[in-house]
Amino acid sequence: MTDPIKVAYWPGCVSRGFTSELHGSMAFVAEKLGIELVELDRANCCGAGVIAEHNQELADTLNARTFALAQQTGLAMMNICSTCQGAQSECQQRLDADSSYRAHINEVLSGQGLAYEKGKDGFTNKNFLWLLVEDYGLERLAGLVKRPLSGLRVGPFYGCYVVRPKERLGYDEFPERDLYLEKVIEALGGEVVEYDGARKCCGFPVITMNRDTSLRQAGTHVGDAIDAGADCLVTPCPLCHLNLDMQQPEAAKVVNRDLGLAVLHLPQLVGLALGAEPKQLGMSKHIASTKWVEERLAAVPA
Amino acid sequence: MAEYTLKVRRYQPESGTGPYWEEFKVELDPSLSVLDGLLQAKDRDDGSLSVRCSCRAAICGSCGMKVNGSSTLGCKTQIGEAHDQANRRKANDVPPPMGADEQPPPGSANGSADNPIVIEPMGNMPVIKDLITDMESTHWTKIRRVTPWLLPHGEAPEREYVVEPESMIDITQSMACIQCGACVSSCLSMEADPNFIGPAALAKAYRFVGDPRDAETKERLHDLAHDPHGIYDCTHCFSCIDACPKGVAPMDQIMRLRRKAGEAGIDDPNHGHNHEAAFVKIIEKKGTLDEGLLLQESFAPGVKGKLKPSKAAIKELLGSIPTVLRAIKTGKGRSLSKLVPGIHPKLPGDAQDEVKAIYKHAEEHREEFNLYISGDEEATLEDGLDPERSGGTGAAQPHGGGAGETLGAGEETTEEKPQ
Ligand code: SF4
Numbered sequence: 179m180t181d182p183i184k185v186a187y188w189p190g191c192v193s194r195g196f197t198s199e200l201h202g203s204m205a206f207v208a209e210k211l212g213i214e215l216v217e218l219d220r221a222n223c224c225g226a227g228v229i230a231e232h233n234q235e236l237a238d239t240l241n242a243r244t245f246a247l248a249q250q251t252g253l254a255m256m257n258i259c260s261t262c263q264g265a266q267s268e269c270q271q272r273l274d275a276d277s278s279y280r281a282h283i284n285e286v287l288s289g290q291g292l293a294y295e296k297g298k299d300g301f302t303n304k305n306f307l308w309l310l311v312e313d314y315g316l317e318r319l320a321g322l323v324k325r326p327l328s329g330l331r332v333g334p335f336y337g338c339y340v341v342r343p344k345e346r347l348g349y350d351e352f353p354e355r356d357l358y359l360e361k362v363i364e365a366l367g368g369e370v371v372e373y374d375g376a377r378k379c380c381g382f383p384v385i386t387m388n389r390d391t392s393l394r395q396a397g398t399h400v401g402d403a404i405d406a407g408a409d410c411l412v413t414p415c416p417l418c419h420l421n422l423d424m425q426q427p428e429a430a431k432v433v434n435r436d437l438g439l440a441v442l443h444l445p446q447l448v449g450l451a452l453g454a455e456p457k458q459l460g461m462s463k464h465i466a467s468t469k470w471v472e473e474r475l476a477a478v479p480a
Numbered sequence: 481m482a483e484y485t486l487k488v489r490r491y492q493p494e495s496g497t498g499p500y501w502e503e504f505k506v507e508l509d510p511s512l513s514v515l516d517g518l519l520q521a522k523d524r525d526d527g528s529l530s531v532r533c534s535c536r537a538a539i540c541g542s543c544g545m546k547v548n549g550s551s552t553l554g555c556k557t558q559i560g561e562a563h564d565q566a567n568r569r570k571a572n573d574v575p576p577p578m579g580a581d582e583q584p585p586p587g588s589a590n591g592s593a594d595n596p597i598v599i600e601p602m603g604n605m606p607v608i609k610d611l612i613t614d615m616e617s618t619h620w621t622k623i624r625r626v627t628p629w630l631l632p633h634g635e636a637p638e639r640e641y642v643v644e645p646e647s648m649i650d651i652t653q654s655m656a657c658i659q660c661g662a663c664v665s666s667c668l669s670m671e672a673d674p675n676f677i678g679p680a681a682l683a684k685a686y687r688f689v690g691d692p693r694d695a696e697t698k699e700r701l702h703d704l705a706h707d708p709h710g711i712y713d714c715t716h717c718f719s720c721i722d723a724c725p726k727g728v729a730p731m732d733q734i735m736r737l738r739r740k741a742g743e744a745g746i747d748d749p750n751h752g753h754n755h756e757a758a759f760v761k762i763i764e765k766k767g768t769l770d771e772g773l774l775l776q777e778s779f780a781p782g783v784k785g786k787l788k789p790s791k792a793a794i795k796e797l798l799g800s801i802p803t804v805l806r807a808i809k810t811g812k813g814r815s816l817s818k819l820v821p822g823i824h825p826k827l828p829g830d831a832q833d834e835v836k837a838i839y840k841h842a843e844e845h846r847e848e849f850n851l852y853i854s855g856d857e858e859a860t861l862e863d864g865l866d867p868e869r870s871g872g873t874g875a876a877q878p879h880g881g882g883a884g885e886t887l888g889a890g891e892e893t894t895e896e897k898p899q
């Protein structure tokens with residue numbers, strides 16, 4: 179029930195850059211949950227699909243290096259970014275499929291005293307969301323709740339990279355991975371809001387290439403969630419957060435309506451239920467105000 | 481035999497009313513298809529229920545539809561599985577935490593109600609009648625847009641063209657397309673931008689870009705990169721990969737088109753190539769992403785770009801200023817320095833050199849490992865030889881394999897579809 183959990187932790191780039199509140203809130207929540215994070219500070223960017231677009235072998239080798247660094251710790255790996263999960267899983271799928279391809283990739287890593295070994299110590303790489311449900315356990319999580327999110331209406335937003343493609347992302351073994359956010363929201367005492375965009379795309383990957391296509395997606399989903407009565411969204415992906423929160427005022431112009439919906443990172447939502455103050459979770463750094471969420475929670479005694 | 485409820489989104493144009501939902505009870509074996517269920521309802525309950533179909537074996541590509549919100553072929557989806565999908569539990573097994581008593585939330589009914597299988601016409605297309613969509617405007621027009629025929633130069637050979645099988649293997653995946661439109665129906669970029677060329681047409685474009693007999697590869701790439709609704713308008717959402725009944729993975733073909741456009745040095749006005757090149761360069765230098773620098777380099781690459789940025793670059797840069805200013809105001813980037821390009825730190829110790837060594841190795845080889853062709857060696861060993869991925873797989877000769885022999889015939893049958 180209370181086995182300590184220790185993971186090799188890949189925070190990603192964006193959680194230490196534009197969404198630093200994610201990095202901070204994850205550290206806070208990990209401590210409260212009793213998850214020990216061994217940060218992979220020598221690891222490199224996953225490439226977010228963009229490096230693979232340029233040179234697939236380069237992306238595969240860069241991620242093999244990250245996996246090898248994680249394997250050196252003997253621990254399972256955890257990330258906090260849907261996009262990292264997707265980009266890394268894509269490379270891992272290719273690496274795991276073929277021993278001679280793996281050997282070719284390991285050639286360059288061996289010069290650095292590293293090697294990626296398929297399935298070594300049952301190696302896994304999971305987003306915090308997956309780890310929370312599959313390894314930590316919802317019951318254990320619910321047992322730690324200090325301030326149930328009663329009455330808080332939360333819209334889940336997954337991010338493409340943890341819902342598709344199903345075959346690559348372990349849905350055979352864990353068919354409910356695209357229902358985990360709902361499960362976590364309920365375990366924390368919150369209310370799930372169903373709306374059209376939960377498993378759609380925020381549009382982020384084309385923000386520099388076709389701003390209109392990009393922001394129309396973000397604006398539509400935020401608007402749909404508002405229409406469905408959401409008090410906030412929650413996402414396990416900092417890149418989604420950039421489009422849904424940081425770009426929200428611009429997205430509002432593109433879809434030509436008022437928006438203004440708080441978008442929480444998954445660890446922030448967990449943190450609130452564990453009794454943290456919004457400030458401790460960096461919520462003042464968001465672009466879309468989180469005040470309404472705070473008011474809703476204050477209305478219910480902790 | 482089991483009983484199922486089909487909830488069908490109907491539209492009968494001659495009735496003068498809008499679309500409506502109607503439920504049908506059907507009884508059939510769980511291993512039969514959703515299409516079989518619809519045909520039973522049509523046969524027993526309402527002859528006017530309209531659906532397009534022919535082969536009933538996932539070959540003709542006629543029966544594209546949405547089942548429980550996912551785009552697919554009606555004849556390839558087992559009705560038993562569709563029923564299970566419609567009835568996945570959403571509620572937790574966990575009791576609500578202490579203090580939260582006025583539960584349970586809506587939509588978390590614990591399996592009591594039996595949800596119907598929800599069937600809709602394909603998305604991103606006008607509906608003609610019930611489940612029949614107009615594929616002309618959003619599918620065939622776009623297919624024609626990419627010049628879906630060979631453009632060889634010079635005299636045609638007296639007999640057939642002779643090509644190495646290996647050089648054709650690369651395009652077998654895109655040749656497997658049966659033009660069903662499921663990917664188009666699922667496309668999330670097209671939802672936001674109906675002008676997007678889309679997954680099916682771009683997969684088709686790769687089929688010719690990758691063909692060694694075609695002589696206008698660069699022109700094709702130039703065209704698709706320059707179109708604001710072309711290869712750089714794909715939002716990388718993977719929907720088309722999951723929707724495709726034939727494993728074409730249109731998104732993967734689009735990424736290959738981008739890779740080839742980059743290799744051909746095509747500079748597009750959509751900043752697609754700049755964005756990719758800047759991203760790749762930043763990781764080589766710093767190991768993790770410097771978002772500020774990425775933004776700047778995507779729109780106005782290098783010193784030259786900064787002195788004389790294009791009009792489009794200025795517009796985009798100006799467009800991103802409000803966002804950046806807002807970020808500074810809320811302290812989003814912790815400090816101003818986070819938002820100033822170029823101050824981002826490198827990886828510690830010699831880690832950055834390790835990353836650079838990887839770049840050197842990978843840029844020399846540029847190997848592309850294609851799972852569609854090579855398969856998973858363990859899966860191949862377990863299942864024996866998969867006839868769809870004929871020959872040559874496994875550890876001994878992994879990077880290639882060969883669908884070569886089946887190519888000629890396969891191409892003929894998959895390219896044409898009677899309308
Ligand atoms: S997806 Fe993002 S955060 Fe994750 S490693 Fe890549 S660039 Fe960094």
Ligand code: SF4
Nearest residue numbers: 337338339380417418
């Ligand atoms: S929703 Fe957006 S940022 Fe998130 S995974 Fe999809 S494209 Fe990426």
Ligand code: SF4
Nearest residue numbers: 667669714715717720
């Ligand atoms: S990956 Fe691209 S082409 Fe495929 S469905 Fe998504 S946006 Fe459309």
Ligand code: SF4
Nearest residue numbers: 657658660661663724
């Ligand atoms: S790519 Fe796949 S989903 Fe798209 S039209 Fe072809 S067969 Fe259908």
Ligand code: FES
Nearest residue numbers: 536540541543555
């Ligand atoms: S009837 Fe479904 S593909 Fe032919």
